[in-house]
Structures are given as C-alpha cells and as structure tokens.
Amino acid sequence: MTTEIGSSLPPIVENPRMTVIGTGYLGATHAICMALLGFDVLGVDVDSSKIAALQSGRVPFYEPGLSDALSEALASGRLRFSTDFAEAAEWGDVHFLCVGTPQSKGSDAADLTYVDLAFTELASRITRRALLVGKSTVPIGTAARLTSLVQAVSPAGTELELAWNPEFLREGYAVKDTLHPDRLVFGVQSVWAERQLAAAFRPILEEGTPLVVADLATAELVKVAANSFLATKISYINAMAEVCEATGADVNLLATALGHDSRIGSRFLKPGLGFGGGCLPKDIRAFAHRADELGVGQAVAFLREVDSINQRRRVRTVNLVEELAGGSVRGLRVAALGAAFKPNSDDIRDAPALDVARMLHEAGAIVTVYDPEAMENAKRSYPELNYADSLAQAVEEADVVALLTEWQEFRDADPDDLAELVAHRRIVDGRHALDAADFRAKGWEFRALGRPANPSTVSLEADAREGLLAFA
C-alpha cells in the first residue's frame, strides 16, 4: 500500500519490503528483528556459508536470544536469505546496508572497500524507486560521497535516495537493543526519505522511542561521537586506576563513589582490562584519523590518549601476573579465563583477553585458555595458545589464574574448589569480577588492576558492604 503526501512528494510505501545487505553481527540481527516486527525481509551476503546457515535456522555466531528469534522469524515466512544482489535490487523498497568497516591494514583509517562495493553492486541493479539506508559505522562525509557514487552507477531514470541510520546495539543485548533502542537517528536528504524511514521503523516509533532527524553528516557523527564518549569514560576510570596504583588508593571504591553522582553515573565506569571488540577501538582510531583529514585533529586528539590508556591496561595485567610469579613468566603455567572481548559474546575482535594471553605466551608462559563460547574463534586466530575444554581443566596445575573476561561461570567459581585444582593459589582479576576478600580469606594471593596488593581493612570492609557493583 502506498500513501500520497501532497503532490510534491513521491509516495511512501507504508509496509516496505526490506533487504539487509551484509548479515554479520549487525545485519543478521537487524534482518531477524525487522521480520519479527512484521516486515518482509530478505538478507543478502557475499558469504554463501553464512547465508546457508541463516536460511537453515542457524546463527553463525553466539548472541543470546538470536537463535530463537531466527527460528520464529523463519517460521513466520517473513524472512529469507540469498546471495543474489539482483533479486534484492528488484524486490526491496528499503535496503539496509550493514557491511563491515574494519580498520585498514597499516593505517587507523576505516576500510570502506566493502561499503563502496555493496552500494555499487546494489545501486547498479536497481531500476525502481527505493531508499538505500547505510547502517555501518563510517567516517563523516562517506554518505555524501556514496550519494554521488550511487547516482553515477544507477541506471538512467532510477529514483534512488540515500539515507544514514546509525546503529547503537551492544553485542550480548543485540535483540533487546534492536527492538527497544534508546533512540533512533535518521540522517536524511528529503522529507520523503524521513517519512519512508519512519514507516520502516513504525512499530519502534509507536513505542515512544525518541527520534532525531538530522542531515547525513550529523547522523554519521552521532555514531562515532557516542562510541568515543563510551570509550573515553572507560579509559577515564582506567586512567584513575593508574593513579591508584601509584598511590595505594582503590579504584573500585573510587568508581563506586563517582558513580553515585547521578551526573556521572556508574554505567561504563567499570575499571579493569579495558575495551575491545569490533567497534570501540577501530571507531575511535578512524574518528581521529578522519578528524585529521578534516583539519580538526586537535579537537579529538584526546582519543589517541584514550586508546593508549586502554592498551596500557593490557600490559599492566601481564605485569601483575609477573609480579605474582616473582619476576619472569618463562615456563609459568597460566590459566587464562576468557577469550571473548566481553561476556555473552563469541566475538574475539581486538579482545583484550587474547591480547594478554598472547603477550604472556610471547614472554615464555605456558598459557591455557578457556572461554564458554569463543573457543573456536580463538583457536582459529591464536593456534599457538593451549586450550582447555572446561574451567576446571584450564586451572589444573596452574601457577597463576588470570580472569580476563567476566563470564558468569567465572564469577561463580568457588575459591575452595579452584584451590583443589591449581598448583599455586595466585589469581589476577582483570575485570573486578571476583570477591577479593573471600579469595584472600581462603589463602589466595589476589591482585586486581588499580587495587592495592595489601588492602587496608577499610577497603575489605567496604567491599563486603557494597558487594560487587554492576557498572556496565
């Protein structure tokens, strides 16, 4: 069904047929959720094995709730997958482009090869009115450049328009964040595009979700500014952890006290090993790089320090293992608990945990990794490390245990049970996930980033009083 809005605007498709180009973490989630919201959706990817998996009802990565959501969407008959761009071009009213924008090799810039290819491949085949909506995270100015590119390649007379709709979902909460986002941002070039996008997001907007309608550049900037803010908040508390380490202060108590100020807030103020993943690290680097190109590099120069603080936490974690070992880690058996960049994900892109495991291995330690979900990905990328099938197997005969990703299974581990398995009761808590007082009471040498090696009774009692606060 279409609606005419005045004579000057082209018709809006009220219930648009959607394609999602690029069905990775973002695209697969988006396609599945849009089908759950009642739209007919076609997911397209160049990776035929990914498409085959999704079409057969298997999510090719770990994301809580997504597997059930895929089954439901496929059963509804509203979702299907294909590798065929021509089919997508012919069928879709609104096309969401969700391909990767990784860091370029040898540079901080975003690699836009996949974005350019996806837009070109699609636009060159479309012969009807359609809206192309970029969702990937891109440097400011990309959408304007793509607008010209799309015009150049699309068949004569085709009415194509380009918009940008940045995505803010978190892995581990992808379904919830997609269906119930904090806000929607539409970067548009016309009232028609705004209204067509509003039709595509009607069920979400009807829930009262805040909407910001902006120009293309602002929409692109919102995304990198948001990720930069989050990264800065994490590095801020980790910078304070460095100061704590030099003074004997306790960063956990500091973060708790700061977080109680509602102007600061406790979310994303959790100190520890710092941020990783396929987005925050590469996005702050690409933003700083793009700002340099635009002549405003100084305005975001602090992002390079945010990155450095983050990298230093990884080195400091290795140092804590060395300190517990009394110096060198050569020949030391280290149980590395965690590989994913965060819990409830199997994503190991720029994972702090694996970076620490790699550094320890390179320094001569015998590192055994265990992660509840990321083992296959870790083995593929770091074949030089040892892998265990369980937490118990990983810690067996360990000289030092290092908790690097705060999976619930590790949080729940009982210090007495672990003590039965390890060679020495020494543990580094890289994520402030464990009850330090409990471990110490049970005979463990316990070290955590930004916390004193020998805490005062004040710290210990405060720990017990506050419990382990949730910051994220």
Ligand SMILES: NC(=O)C1=CN([C@@H]2O[C@H](COP(=O)(O)OP(=O)(O)OC[C@H]3O[C@@H](n4cnc5c(N)ncnc54)[C@H](O)[C@@H]3O)[C@@H](O)[C@H]2O)C=CC1
């Ligand atoms: N992973 C996340 O939680 C979020 C990611 N983003 C952004 O979304 C974008 C995608 O990220 P992810 O989904 O994590 O990446 P990903 O690497 O998991 O998925 C990208 C997909 O695009 C496909 N692809 C590459 N070239 C293609 C082409 N020419 N045509 C069709 N498909 C193609 C790949 O085969 C892959 O399946 C990035 O810009 C990222 O920064 C934004 C918000 C959240």
Ligand SMILES: O=C(O)[C@H]1O[C@H](OP(=O)(O)OP(=O)(O)OC[C@H]2O[C@@H](n3ccc(=O)[nH]c3=O)[C@H](O)[C@@H]2O)[C@H](O)[C@@H](O)[C@@H]1O
């Ligand atoms: O652009 C993206 O792809 C996404 O990047 C992040 O989401 P994500 O990377 O999935 O995960 P986060 O929950 O943000 O965690 C990122 C990293 O920061 C670390 N972190 C997070 C919070 C905190 O307080 N301390 C901390 O060290 C986590 O361990 C993890 O390594 C943003 O939170 C999303 O809004 C955004 O859409």
